[in-house]
Amino acid sequence: MTGARRIENLKEVPLSISAMKGEAIETVTVSGQDIRAISGRVPSLNVESDFGRSFPRFYVRGLGNTDFDLNASQPVGLVFDDVVQENPILKGFPLFDIEQVELLRGPQGTLFGRNSPAGVMKFDSVKPGKRFEGYASLGLGRWNAQNLEAAVNVPMGGDWSLRASGMVQRQDDRVHNPLPNATSDLEGFSDKAARVQASYKNGGFNALFKLQGRDYDGHATTFRANIMKRGTNDLVDGFDAGNYPTDGYNYQRLKSTAVSARLRWDFDTVSLHSITGYDKADYISRGDVDGGFGSRFASIADGPSYPGQAALVPFDAQTADGVPKLTQLTQEFRLQSTTRDALQWIAGAYYFKEDLQVDSFNYDSFAAGDPQNGYAVQHQYAKSWALFGNVNYALSPDFKVRAGVRYTDDQKDFDASRTQHPFLPNIAPVTTNPGSTNWSWDLGANYSLDKSTALFARVATGYRAPSIQGRVLFFDASAVPAGASPISVAKSEKVLSVEAGFKADLLNNRARISGTVFSYRVKDLQLTAGSGEINQNRLINADKAVGRGFELDALTDWAFKDKYNMFLYEAVEYRAKSMLEGGLRMGYTWDNYEVSVYGRNITNRQQAVAAIDFNNLTGIINEPRSFGVTFRAAF
DSSP states (O other): OOTTSSOOOGGGSSSOEEEEEHHHHHHHHTTSOOGGGGTTSSTTEEEEOSSGGGOOEEEETTBOOOOOOTTOOOSEEEEETTEEOOSGGGTTOOOOSEEEEEEEESOOTTTTOSSOSSEEEEEEEOOOOSSOEEEEEEEEEGGGEEEEEEEEEEEEETTEEEEEEEEEEEEOOOEEOOSSSSOOEESOEEEEEEEEEEEEEETTEEEEEEEEEEEEEEOOOOOBTTOBOTTSSSBOTTOOTTBOOOSSOOEEEEEEEEEEEEEEEEOSSEEEEEEEEEEEEEEEEEEETTOSEEETTTTEEEEOOBTTBOOOOOSOOEEEEEEEEEEEEEEEEEEEEOSOSSEEEEEEEEEEEEEEEEEEEEEOTTSTTOOEEEEEEEEEEEEEEEEEEEEEEESSSSEEEEEEEEEEEEEEEEEEEEEEOSSSOOEEEEEEOOEEEEEEEEEEEEEESSSSEEEEEEEEEEEEOOEEEOOGGGOOGGGSOTTOOSOEEEOOEEEEEEEEEEEEEETTTTEEEEEEEEEEEEEEEEEEEOOTTTTSOEEEEEEEEEEEEEEEEOOOSEEEEOOEESSSSOOGGGEEOOEEEEEEEEEEEETTEEEEEEEESTTOOOOEEEEEOSSSOEEEEOOOOEEEEEEEEEO
């Protein structure tokens, strides 16, 4: 594993870590599923989205963020090929030609920095090698799903190697809207992505250059009004997942590009690393937030109704959010020891810069062509720098300790304004400039009982920088105390975590099992409070939150999720049921070929997994059962 920023045996690292190899990733994504397919495949990991394939939200050990604002921060960091992906629309890049995925649980504030108090997801693609080789895979499935993936590795002679890989996923629409003057068919998509990497090695110098991009065209999540049976957490009688009566338009598009350069100079006893990353993206997502049609407020017949439960759509809400500009620049320098001495160390510096614009639109659902009648804009400029260090010391061949520390400085400049609204006045630009500094640290120890079993313990702190919400599109100044700002700011969040566990190799090192018990305390937990007297989401800080639990890690293709509240308050309709969801893949291999059949959600379990707090029992359901066949050839 590489989660400690150097190649180590997972069993010797005092962290709770799960690793999924490329073959396991391929198994759970074979049907063309997006990054959410890894949810629940390892303990304490949940991945969900209100935006479908484009905006995943990660939770580890119960810590996450339900905020769907396009500048929302998350307490789970995501690192793709050693580059932090900060904005949520960068976190859903498709998984293809992947070497390994690691989940590092608990605070990772020392080596990975801010916005990782719950943990870090680390993705590593397959790197160029010295052999001419490659593969191609074609999958066909339900709803005319097509999944094509291919890669080729080419030695260029001398010191260079090249690897190119890509994937194309598409699926026909599977949901029909019977109403006119709106999007008639939904939930189909076309998702294309490619990656080119070039590696160079000469003497003590190594370089790895990467260019990757994505072009996605699909639909936003279908929010479905009135589907929770009032007084229960069941779906209403007569619910049909393939039928979606709505009076709004629905589309979603995302384009992103990333370039990076990873350089390493090896000297006699140390190595110097430079990691430079630049990401850019543009994005738009439009949907019918009220989840139905009509408006009680406007005296327009509303729906849909279900047997025993009449419709309720208080007012229409057809909106879009877009990111016409997102650029992210990161730079890390790291110096680390390379000897086999008892003492090993890392020292480094990190810099982050983000330039983000978020557009918000509102549309008139009852005028011809659903014209735009509302617009607001947000700008966020963020800068952060950090210094960090880490030491490992072997007290004996079997007993090793490590410690780390990191200092971080964060600054954000933010403004928001409204220039169009159906009936409220415009809002001149309002600003805020939060900043914070923080010290993060961790201490850990690992003891090998024998060659196959080790015990570990760790205490660590983590930190999430201040967050900002500026959804001024629907802000009504007359509904709040005089002088209240439409912008809400959550101050920095800090966590202290303690954990202990074991790791053991089984069956002559062909299998591994690990277990961990943990306890954490979060100070000033950042939360998103919905609705309220101003009918607007606001960021708040809870004084304290406490979490405790245990994990037992043994990879399967079945995932279980217990009951949970969808919102901060308790309501039976918004208490999600527990769910056991499984997949199956069977295949036959000969020479360099493989043919297989697969099924996802093979029990066809269907239930509400999320909701929109819109006073009309609007829910989001899980993915339906899918199945298909794949053929793979390697050379």
